[in-house]
Amino acid sequence: GENVEQHPSTLSVQEGDSAVIKCTYSDSASNYFPWYKQELGKRPQLIIDIRSNVGEKKDQRIAVTLNKTAKHFSLHITETQPEDSAVYFCAASWTGTASKLTFGTGTRLQVTL
């Protein structure tokens, strides 16, 4: 089955700086890679996703890059703000029939003033 590794486990940045979180996956058949933000005790919220036919996607301060050959993808948050502080999870799935997501281990991002 799919295995997703995520680094770093914790990340502390100053407000205004950029944050980068990296993930690798094992199953070359995976074709959908979402990123979720989860606040304490809440449901995961989809913040951006990318499909295997695209190498990069950007939405305002958030961007995701995908390297299919190396089987890794990254989340980039620019101009970080205190409200970006949360746990971020990457995930991977193959969307052939149903979207069985495998999650990474999570990154706790702390944006300090």
Place this chain on the structure above:
Amino acid sequence: GAVVSQHPSRVICKSGTSVKIECRSLDFQATTMFWYRQFPKKSLMLMATSNEGSKATYEQGVEKDKFLINHASLTLSTLTVTSAHPEDSSFYICSADLAGGGTGELFFGEGSRLTVL
């Protein structure tokens, strides 16, 4: 947007009792729903895939007799934790896939925090 509602959000029960958690898709039909379990400061671990009208598919290491899943309609899946014990205390989250969507995007419920005394 697609909304998934999960109930109850919090439940406390005594050891040995059973607890049922409901997951409903409010404004769309979900052929497939997924049940995840999340321990504090840990990732979401898939427990089982719930398919409407058929038996659930459980992940390796998940006891199907312990975690009963029923998906009787296209808008409702239930997870019953039977004979609950303190080690079953966890955050349980469901997610739903749009019927025949195959887009990859899942819609998550609010989660249910189970505490077994």
